[in-house]
Amino acid sequence: MNTVSGGEGPHRVVTLVRPGLLPMELGIVHRLFGTAVGEGGRPLYSVVTCAPEPGELATDADFTVNVAHGPEALESADTVLVPAAVEDYGPQERGRLAQPVRRALARVPAGARVASICTGSFVLAAAGLLDGRRATTHWKSCDELRTLYPEVDVDPDVLYTEDRGVLTSAGVAAGIDLCLHMIRGDYGAEVANTVARRTVVPPHREGGQAQYIEQPVPEPGADSTAAARTYALRHLAEPLVLEDLAREASMSVRTLGRRFLRETGATPMRWLTAQRLQHARRLLERSDEPVDQVAARAGFGTGTAMRQHFREVLGVSPRAYRNTFRGAE
Incomplete structure (x- = not known):
């Protein structure tokens, strides 16, 4: 980094x-x-x-x-x-x-x-x-x-x-x-x-996303997972589950998973984790909020859970990430 x-x-x-x-x-x-x-x-x-x-x-x-x-x-x-x-x-x-x-x-x-x-x-x-x-x-x-x-x-x-x-x-x-x-x-x-x-491009697609997306833009009139994604982004801090997203998209959990992968190249939960990680990074860069508070606002629940995702994806802890962009505390 x-x-x-x-x-x-x-x-x-x-x-x-x-x-x-x-x-x-x-x-x-x-x-x-x-x-x-x-x-x-x-x-x-x-x-x-x-x-x-x-x-x-x-x-x-x-x-x-x-x-x-x-x-x-x-x-x-x-x-x-x-x-x-x-x-x-x-x-x-x-x-x-x-x-x-x-x-x-x-x-x-x-x-x-x-x-x-x-x-x-x-x-x-x-x-x-x-x-x-x-x-x-x-x-x-x-x-x-x-x-x-x-x-x-x-x-x-x-x-x-x-x-x-x-x-x-x-x-x-x-x-x-x-x-x-x-x-x-x-x-x-x-x-x-x-x-x-x-x-005017998406701010972040994680590197591990699939190269080939079968349906990157839904056909006119076709069912889409857009409503589920919009809902998720507005409720990142909440403990969302697949049933919540499927309800917003008016489709079954199985159909949601299949169409999510076709439209985004990622499973619903993997996509959701990436959005939470992105939000947590912004909060760490902009604020002095404690790591546990950032984790709660980003939907990770606990600082421990967020630290695990940061190390898996970025190779650093949330505190080290913040220090990189805001200076050592």
Whole structure:
């Protein structure tokens, strides 16, 4: 957690792009990190795009991108992001790494955070950065990533992974979740939520959520779990059970579970726990309330229960989390 730049300036994010880049993935990085601000509108990140060789770069669309920076930009990076490119979609290309890209990655400073979006994970794997680490990629490419790089622990069922400073994400939309996850870890839930609101995207989808959601947007007129989710968010502090949510959705518990998974990629209780954890994080960042009181307001019941969830999901205690963003008490 909290990998903000050790210097006085903003955290420096450098995106390494390659020929045939997907413009949307590049835009995600600039939009999300570029809109993260602190007190007084102070930019929290500086975002730079570089290529193994600067100049005009082809995309997978009918326009090009003029990249002003070469690989030297990576030498001062706090975070390096590698989005996908068209070349990733040819199996003959995935098992090798172009020498210019390999030389560029060699410039990444020790200790810098490294991340990929979609099949950009093949670049990290080819460079040996995913050896012995848990990683993911687009669900269509997970089997191939596992075959080409058996030393990588490939998880096809998640939106993003984080393992010892190296992060990977699934398809394009999961890149949004990954960037918000990094912003949240650097500067807290409030900053990440503000970025999400400005971008009009969900503020938080946990990394363990399923990649493939069968019905992300219910068909017009179709029954939905939206009413149950709205009710849950308004009553987080209460001891909710499946029967409560099923009643609000006007469906059986079994039907609720099936449709919840189809619409959100998570079971009702797993989704509810994630929302409570998100609310608890905001309370810890904003207030000086005791941990037990925060646990009650977030619906965990006791501080002990909340501590268990914090350690399982975030790897830290609530008190340590608060100290990270509010200073030691």
